[in-house]
Amino acid sequence: MAMGLRVVVAAAAVMLVMLVMLVVGRFDADAVVTSCGQVVRDLLPCVGYLKNGGLVSGSCCGGVRKLKADAKTTADRQRACRCLKGASAGIKxxxxxxxxxxxxxxxxxxxSPSIDCSKVK
Known part of the structure; x- marks a missing residue:
């Protein structure tokens, strides 16, 4: 049970990083980011780095790029932001x-953990 909680916390931390990426990118088309679960899955390979530092894996960077590419609308980016912000406990x-x-x-x-997701465009 503790291990499962750690994975969720770590995934949240990864999402915080991705939040910034989503906020900055230029996107178009229809909404693609449908759930926090999707955001967590994309960034799960980054948890070790977010919590402990060290080397960033190729799968982590692939998840970061996928999340940025999938956040096509303002609503997508704001949704991902809220998800990442809510899951940021335990990361550096x-x-x-x-x-x-x-x-x-x-x-x-x-x-930043203090980002206002409603202002993400």
Whole structure:
């Protein structure tokens, strides 16, 4: 049970990093991000890095890029933001802030646990 909770907490931390990525990207088309579960699945490979630092895996960066690509509308990005913000316990903010760059993803915002998701465009 404790292990399952740790996975959820770690996934939430990863989502916080992705939130910033979603907020910054330019997107179009229909909404694609349908649930927090999807966001968590995309970023689950990043949990180790978000909690402990070290090397960022290729699967983590793939999840980061997928989440950014899937967040096509403002509603998608705001939904992902709320999900990531709610799941950010247990992660190191500095690791979350450095993740986009380590994955070669450029975002114009600073990742922060105090971000106002309603202002994400």
């Amino acid at each position: 903010v500095g690791n979350a802030q450095s993740l986009p760059g380590k994955c070669g993803v450029s975002i114009p915002y600073k990742i």
